[in-house]
Amino acid sequence: MVKVSVITVVRNAAAELERTLSNLAALDRSAAELEVIVIDGASTDGTPAVIKRYESLISYSVSEPDGGLYDAMNKGIRAATGDYLWFVNAADAVYAPDVLTRIFGPGSPLAADGPADVYYGETLVTAPDGTALGLRKKRLPRGGLTWRSLQRGMVVCHQSFIVRRAVAPLYDTRRYRLAADIDWVIECLKRASSIRDTGLVLSRFTTGGISTRRRRASLRERWTIMRRHYGLVATLFAHAGFVWEMLLDKLLRRPPYRKIY
Template structure:
C-alpha cells in the first residue's frame, strides 16, 4: 500500500476556543504515518496548556513570537520531513478520521491531492460547501477566476514547495499553491470532502488588502490584461450567485 509520510502543520496564536478541535482532527486520524508540527506564536490565553496535553501525539511543538501567520507557517515548513505537507491551521479540521487514509488510497505517488471543503461557523456547525467548487481537473491556471481549492484541502509533495512569500500578508497561500501546481506533473481529485474551514479569518476582516494582494498574485501568473478581464468575470459571477441565492431565500 502507498503510505507516504505526511507532515501536518498547524499554526496558532491565542485561539484557546478552537485549537483542540483542530488538534483532535489530526491526532485521531486512522492513518498513522503522520508527523504533526504545531507552531504557536507564544500564546497567553491557555492555548499552550491545551497543546501540552497532546505532547505525546505532537511530533514538534514550537512556542515563540513570530512576524505573522506566514512567518509561522514557514517555520513549520522548515521543520517538516514528510513526503507531503498539509496546513491545517487553528479552527480548521481534517474532515473525518479516515480522510487521510482515503486520500492516499485514491492514487499512488501524485504530486498533489485535493478535494472539497465544508464551511463551518464558530460553533462547529456546517454552513455547506464553499461557493467555489473544486474543479474536476485542477491545474495552476484554474485560480484565474478565484481560489477554488481551499488551502486546507490540498496535499502537496514537499519537494515542490518553497517558503511563503512574506510580501503577501494575507494571500501568500494562493501564491504558494500556484507555484507548486505549476511544477506538478500529477494532480489527483479525490472526489470527497477533506477539510472543514472555519469562516471569518483575517482575509475577511481585512478584505480590501486581501483583494489587492490577490490581484497582484493573479497579475504575476496570468498577466495584467487577462487578470483585469478575469476580475470582471469574478465580479459578475459573485453578483449572480448572491442574486440567485437571495431569490431562493425570498
C-alpha cells in the first residue's frame, strides 16, 4: 500500500490547525497509508494544545523556532517517510474524504498505468472564514502539466500537487523567502518522469498567505526564478502576458474565481 506524507506547517493558528487536522482525520485510508506531520514554529497560542489533542492522528510533530515558512517545510520533508509528499498547511484542507482512494485505489483509472511521480488537480479557494469563493482563475494547462507550464505563472496550486518523495528536493531557502514554492514545483516537474492530471479538485486553499500580503517582493522573487529557469526573453514575454491579462480582467470585469463544477 502506498504511503502519503501530509505535511502541515503552522504558527500561532490554533483554530485553523484544528480545522485542517479534523479534515485529515476524516480521510478514507483504505487505499493509502497516511502519515501526518505537523511542523510548528514555536507557537505561543493554543496550537500546541491542538497538536496534543490530535496526537493519535499525528505521526510526527515538532514545535521550535524556524527560519520561515520554507525552512519549516524543509523540516517536514526531512521528517517524511512516505512514498509521496503533500503539503496541506494550517487553514487549508483536502477537498474530499475519498481523494486518496480515487487516486491510489486499485480500481482507479489513475492507478491503471502504475504509479506516477506527480499527481495534480484543481483547487477550491476559500476565504479565511471558510466561505467558498470558487476555483482558481488560473487554469491548469490543457496539454498536461510540465515544468515549462510555469512560464505562465503558478498554474498549479501548491496544495493540489502530490509528488513522489524520491524526486522532491528541499526548498531553496538560501535564495528565496517568498516564492520558493514556484521554484520547488518546477524542480519537481523537471525530475519527474510521469506526471498525471487527476481530473479532481484536490484541495481547499485559504487565500491570504505570505505571498499575498507581500505581493511586490514576492513578484520580484518570481521574476528571478522564472528568469533562471526559462531565460530573459521568455520571462519578458510571459510578464507581458500577465500584464495583458490583468488589463483584460479590469476592462471586462472578469470575476477573480471560476465557478465550481
